[in-house]
Ligand code: SF4
């Protein structure tokens with residue numbers, strides 16, 4: 342019984358590998374054939390815009406704080422109407438580990454990962470991308486979302502004037 | 518005098534041909550092994566350099582030659598430098614006694630298609646395969662590295678114990694051919710390959726020769742995932758290349774040995790004898806590559822158990838039975 346099992350166990354692998362020998366390999370021949378990764382794939386990072394075309398990023402530094410390898414840096418500034426934005430915004434892709442934590446941290450859905458994985462380059466400085474390179478003319482994922490229509494200081498609507506928002510809370514009225 | 522000169526020239530021509538064929542076959546066997554293994558694992562294997570990866574062996578050689586030839590600190594320098602050559606050399610020398618086809622008759626001369634038809638060809642092969650152990654053991658010993666030493670000790674024990682069953686498996690073949698000469702052994706299989714008349718000896722031979730040449734189910738001396746690279750851990754560049762090429766020349770040698778001893782050598786219908794011979798050698802090489810793609814490596818003690826407790830008694834039994842049958846048939 343044991344011997345029979347051993348013989349079977351010795352011969353069966355040969356049969357299986359012979360079958361595989363005549364099966365088409367699963368390899369994707371990269372430069373000629375390209376794989377389209379799923380939409381939520383985490384590769385090149387972009388800054389998206391609101392549906393009305395304005396920049397989403399409010400330079401809150403949350404992405405840069407969340408980044409485990411500290412590859413995001415920016416300079417925050419404020420418009421005359423109190424709307425914050427980044428004067429410059431820089432991602433060092435030579436350092437980025439494509440963990441996607443920045444996209445998770447972002448309250449405005451500005452920073453997003455995309456499936457564009459072909460960013461390798463012989464010149465490492467070309468991997469340091471500035472705001473011009475990062476900003477795209479679209480909304481990316483969550484196309485409808487505009488942060489200032491749900492929250493934030495009065496840029497689109499008055500402070501606390503959005504439909505799903507309470508007015509400012511008086512902390513002195515919150516006594517137990 | 519003139520006769521001697523012609524014989525000498527003929528031998529040199531044959532030597533050159535064999536070296537050329539064997540070395541290029543070894544180079545392309547590496548490629549073939551990588552491609553076949555790749556396909557068995559649902560990949561393509563090397564296919565970038567040249568059409569279908571055909572220039573890959575050349576690139577590998579260039580890479581190996583241009584790499585640094587590194588000798589570890591406190592290694593036994595001369596032994597270290599000398600060992601890889603020994604492995605490749607013993608493998609190459611084995612071809613001297615392998616007959617490729619029946620004697621040709623050219624210009625009224627009979628030319629045997631073997632470099633040197635020794636009447637003890639089989640013993641010569643065994644002698645060389647025992648010497649091949651030295652390349653491995655010396656390389657491992659001289660490296661001054663524990664992995665190399667473990668690999669060397671393993672290969673010593675393994676090759677010595679499997680040589681016994683290898684020799685015993687060939688005794689029935691010698692008994693039925695009544696000669697140690699490889700040509701005679703092939704002649705004796707004109708109508709009936711030994712594989713069919715001595716099936717048990719064939720199986721024992723295939724197993725032991727795989728162990729003897731450190732092919733994968735029995736590659737404990739190298740065992741990448743246990744002892745890094747075994748005896749060649751410390752080798753780099755072309756010295757590693759020599760071990761590597763030696764291994765593939767060895768694959769051709771065992772292909773040739775299996776063909777001569779069990780598959781009927783050059784005998785076969787329709788095609789010219791040389792084609793049959795090379796075809797059979799390549800087929801055996803494919804079998805070993807196939808085994809590499811299919812079999813896991815046993816544990817070291819299991820290997821020793823199998824060699825001493827299963828193969829050697831079986832081989833001895835086989836010798837006794839063959840002897841009895843031969844006596845019964847003659848008497
Ligand atoms: S990208 Fe998002 S998280 Fe980063 S600074 Fe801009 S708004 Fe804040």
Ligand code: SF4
Pocket residue numbers: 386404407408409410411412413432436437438439440441442443444
């Ligand atoms: S993906 Fe990760 S590593 Fe890259 S910028 Fe975002 S947080 Fe930093």
